[in-house]
Amino acid sequence: MSTDSSYYVPASSKLPLAMAFGLLLFVLGSGYTINNLGNEDSNAHWLLFTSFAIIWGTMFFWFGSVIKENDSGMYSDQLNQSFVWGMAWFIFSEVMFFFAFFLALGYVRLFAVPWLGGEGEKGITNILWPAFEATWPLLETPDNELFPGADHSMAMPAFNKLHTWLPFWNTLCLVTSSGTIALAESALKKGNRTFFKLWMVATLTLGYVFVFLQGFEYYEAYTHLGLTLGSGIYGTTFFLMTGFHGFHVCLGAIILTIVTIRGFGGAFSDHDHFGLAAGSWYWHFVDVVWILLVLVVYVF
Amino acid sequence: MSAVIESNHDDHHHGPAKGFSRWLYTTNHKDIGSMYLWFSLIMLFIGGAMAMVIRAELFEPGSQIVSPEFYNQMVTNHGLIMVFGVIMPAFVGFANWMIPMQIGAPDMALPRLNNLSFWILPAAFGILLSTFFMEGGAPNFGWTFYAPLSTEYAPPTVTFFIFSVHIMGASSIMGSINIITTILNMRAPGMTLMKMPLFVWSWFITAYLLIAVMPVLAGAVTMMLMDIHFGTSFFKAAGGGDPVLFQHIFWFFGHPEVYIMILPAFGIVSHIIETFSRKPIFGYSSMVYAIASIALLSFVVWAHHMFTVGMPIAGELFFMYSTMLIAIPTGVKVFNWLSTMFKGSLTFETPMLFSIAFVALFTIGGLSGIMLAIAPADFQYHDTYFVVAHFHYVLVPGALFSLLAGAYYWLPKWTGHMYDETLGKTHFWMSFISVNLTFFPMHFVGLAGMPRRIPDYSMQFADWNMMVSVGAFLFGLSQLLFLFIVIKCVLNGKKATAEVWEGAKGFEWTVDSPPPYHTFSSPPSMETLKA
Secondary structure (H helix, E strand, C coil): CCCCCCCECCCCCCHHHHHHHHHHHHHHHHHHHHHCCCCCCCCHHHHHHHHHHHHHHHHHHHHHHHHHHHHCCCCCHHHHHHHHHHHHHHHHHHHHHHHHHHHHHHHHHHHHHHHHCCCCCCHHHHHCCCCCCCCCCCCCCCCCCCCCCCCCCCCCCCHHHHHHCHHHHHHHHHHHHHHHHHHHHHHHHCCCHHHHHHHHHHHHHHHHHHHHHHHHHHHHHHHHHCCCCCCHHHHHHHHHHHHHHHHHHHHHHHHHHHHHHHHHCCCCCCCCCHHHHHHHHHHHHHHHHHHHHHHHHHHC | CCCCCECCCCCCCCCCCCCCHHHHHCCCHHHHHHHHHHHHHHHHHHHHHHHHHHHHHCCCCCCCCCCHHHHHHHHHHHHHHHHHHHHHHHHHHHHHHHHHHHHCCCCCCCHHHHHHHHHHHHHHHHHHHHHHHCCCCCCCCCCCCCCCCCCCCCCCCHHHHHHHHHHHHHHHHHHHHHHHHHHHHCCCCCCCHHHCCHHHHHHHHHHHHHHHHHHHHHHHHHHHHHHHHCCCCCCCHHHCCCHHHHHHHHHHHHHHHHHHCCHHHHHHHHHHHHHHHCCCCCCHHHHHHHHHHHHHHHHHCHHHHHHHHCCCHHHHHHHHHHHHHCHHHHHHHHHHHHHHHCCCCCCCCHHHHHHHHHHHHHHHHHHHHHHHHCHHHHHHHCCEHHHHHHHHHHHHHHHHHHHHHHHHHHHHHHHCECCCHHHHHHHHHHHHHHHHHHHHHHHHHHHCCCECCCCCCCHHHHHHHHHHHHHHHHHHHHHHHHHHHHHHHHHHCCECCCCCCCCCCCHHHCCCCCCCCCCCCCCCCHHHHCC
8 A cells, every 4th residue: 555655666777678688698598508509619608698697787787776776765665565575476486486396296206107107097008118117216217228217316314324314414504594594684673783794694604505515415416326317207306306496595595695795785774674684585485495395305 | 645756866857758768768657568569469460470371271171371380380379479479468568557547556566677577578579480480490389389299399499489488487477576566565545455446456366377377387398498408307208207297287377377368358348348338347346256266266277178188087077177167257257247237328339349249259268168178078179179269269259359448448548549439340340250250160160070280171171161261361351450540549539538438437537648657646546536
């Protein structure tokens, strides 16, 4: 609902057009790059890099002008509420993106794989590969020559060996970091900037450790476990789900890094810190996705 | 309540910028709305030209004009363009123009994001259309791009198609976030949710659907990309995946998408029918609840598009019954429109003619939908021209007619000029006759077994197909008349009054025609609406 103050409508701006141009180059660049994978003569990746430069550059100036406008007092409470709604609905769209992958995993585990193995109402599909048996984690694929299954899965080990299991430490990192960022926010609200900065650094450290451990896990999977993108549906779902989650952790970490740098530069006040609040919601969101992911990808 | 529109500090004029940069850099909801509308009109003629090619090929049995490969590209791109390039952007254009005016807001909530949402659409469709000139030709796997047609057997341009779909989705998501935020945060004081105009309500729910399902589509095309280029096996049974999984994910997006293309139409038609019946809409709150129920049900009906794919019987039954439930809220809406007209002081200007045709012909599409919802019967109808007839009845005399009705209804407000009523009525009758000539016989050939998406057909379907093609050409011609009417209206139509239509209600009719560049510098009072 409207409030008593004015609603700031920005004057015309070149930023959206620059961003649209960046996205145009991104589509062309990624299309040509991917279609020319393995072709040494292709220069298409430069198009892609150019598009990244334009997109990141535009975002820098765009957020810069938003911060400047806010600092000069142009934003009313009502406009700030628009940012809150915008961020909330953006996170909802991200939730639905992950939902597609959870849906895929659920369908594969509950229907597709058992049917291929001859169980259930559509078990007739077993005639395609009569020797195939349905198991999960799926280490023997129906056609093991086309999709050589992994040697080992990432499933949770026995309880007393939990400390040797990377996802355990990853979960610890991410859940703790959700707590530290909440502490950072409450410290800022109380005006305690020292603790605010301290907890932000702690959050970032945990986030980066998570990304590092996840990278290490992929390295292990490829070099020692024989688990790759090409190892059938288990490798497919494992890498795509943890991969997109890891990508979102990276995005969240970039957001929080910028927030922290700005915090060290004296930005944010106890009542005006939407950049931090939005980053923190995003961080909680990747945390929740991770917990669900651990349950359906690793544990059960 | 003295609110001021703050322009840029060094730039205090409140009018539009001069020259072409006005359109490139604009943050004004009316400019952006106009760009959306012109974009979708241009795409309508491009997608329409593809339909003409399809109908020319099907004019007679046998291979006539184009190769089967090119025919497939025509069918695919006709569908993609009409869905993502015409109907959706046109409704977003209406939303941009009308929502701030109908709720008494100065502009959309996030104006720069709004311009970005628009400008990535021409980029996406430019790339999609450029695939016609690339090696391997344009996408040829149907607008539903089922795997493995769209993965293992796709032309190399599928990569560009995938990324185009990604940024079309980004455009829709950003546009919807903007719309939903505007509605939640920028209504005039006193306009509670249940006092919002129905068009605003319909877009509120549509935007929610878009934010919920466009990311799922993004997920689906991402899985395709991984399967094609990076060795994964989402849709490959040899690796433990399943091609049917693609259909589930696609239609989880696809069915809400169907309602994304019709709910705003419900909103537009509701306004027009109440204006030209000179009565408030019958059953306002039941209209709102009906839209909401349709939207919620749309998440649990997707597999009725794939009854013949080999689902467990429990699945067939569940999706059959849940689909039939949708007839109830839809029926509520149709009855409410009829009750609004009942004993009203009706006049039949062009927008009203299109709206009445909408109610009648959309209902035909709805009823054939119920026939298709019957799982055992669907085994006969599936992938025949009966399905083509069904969804064209809800999309052409449904969604497209509502867009035309809305355009005639609000053109005087947008341009400040009246359109030519005689030409408008001519356009209506030409469209009405030709649309039925085009799509009604498709029911017959479909029930008789003519399969869709095939460039040739058996001799016994020849007569009806010739008739369909004649209707289609006539319909295409009629839309050129619409273009002429719009241009004539903009250039030298008669001056329109502020109210334009006798009996029109809502904030948009309290301001001049055309409205000032920034409509409401201070939020209007709900008192001005009482008449």
